[in-house]
Structure formats: structure tokens, C-alpha cells
Amino acid sequence: MARFTLDPNTPPELTAAxxxxxxxxxxxxITAGALADSDNPPLSADELRKLEAVRRVRAVRARTGLSQTRFAQAYRINVARLRDLEQGRTQxxxxxxxxxxxxxxxxxxVRRALAKG
Structure with missing residues (x-):
């Protein structure tokens, strides 16, 4: 077995064949091949919904340009809860x-509404 490290900046390319x-x-x-792959089965509808929620949480934070810690502080969300949401550990x-x-x-x-003052 050969080991190699993928470089995300230069993914491997398929040959023309x-x-x-x-x-x-x-x-x-394609569906039959996916269903036959016991190491990587297709996601269920429930799993896809969970991933969509994860994507949405990450996207909202990413649009703000804030780190998880800063986002959690700014919007008064427990940072551990935010991490769990973004990593799909909780919904x-x-x-x-x-x-x-x-x-x-x-x-x-929201920031104005939460501002101390």
C-alpha cells in the first residue's frame, strides 16, 4: 500500500480515460455503485438534513467574518454550543x-439590541 498526502491546492487530476x-x-x-460501497454508503435523508444545518450555521458565521469565539461573544452564544453545531455534534x-x-x-x-448600556 502506498501512502501519500493530498495537497488541497493541487488536487489529483483524472486522466482523459x-x-x-x-x-x-x-x-x-452511479446510485448502484454508491449503494454497493460499504465503506462509504450514501447519506440518508436525515443525515443530509443534519449536514445542511451544519452548513447553514457555518455560513452565517462566515458571512460575519468572525472567528467562532468572537461570533459567540458578539451574539451571546455559548462557544462550546457553537462549535458543537458547526461540527455536527448537536443540532x-x-x-x-x-x-x-x-x-x-x-x-x-442584533448587536445594538445586545449592547450593554
Whole structure:
């Protein structure tokens, strides 16, 4: 077995033959191949929903340009809770998702509302 390290800046490229073989596969063949792969089975609908929630939490924070710690401080979210949400260890409830929507749409209004003073 050969070991190698992937460089994210220069991912491996498919040969022309490999690309042609992949492009020739039908959706049914792709699905059958995925279902047959016991090491990497397709995600269930529930797993896909969880990943979507994770992506949404990360995206809202990323739009602010803040680190996890700064975001948590600015919007009074427990930083451990935020990390758990972003890493998919826990799921955001409807109140947290609503709060993230408000932060996404009106971040300065939320900061003003939370300002001490």
C-alpha cells in the first residue's frame, strides 16, 4: 500500500480515460455503485438534513467574518454550543435557527439590541 498526502491546492487530476468512463455512467449506475460501497454508503435523508444545518450555521458565521469565539461573544452564544453545531455534534433547534436568520439578515441590529448600556 502506498501512502501519500493530498495537497488541497493541487488536487489529483483524472486522466482523459478516467473522465470519459465517469461521464459515461448513468444516474442509476452511479446510485448502484454508491449503494454497493460499504465503506462509504450514501447519506440518508436525515443525515443530509443534519449536514445542511451544519452548513447553514457555518455560513452565517462566515458571512460575519468572525472567528467562532468572537461570533459567540458578539451574539451571546455559548462557544462550546457553537462549535458543537458547526461540527455536527448537536443540532440547532428552531429557536437557534431563527436567531441565526436574524443575525444573517440584521447583524448590526442584533448587536445594538445586545449592547450593554
Amino acid at each position: 478516467e473522465r470519459a468512463r465517469l461521464e459515461a455512467l448513468s444516474d442509476a449506475e 440547532a433547534d428552531s429557536a437557534m435557527m431563527a436567531y441565526l436568520t436574524v443575525i444573517e439578515r440584521e447583524p448590526e441590529a
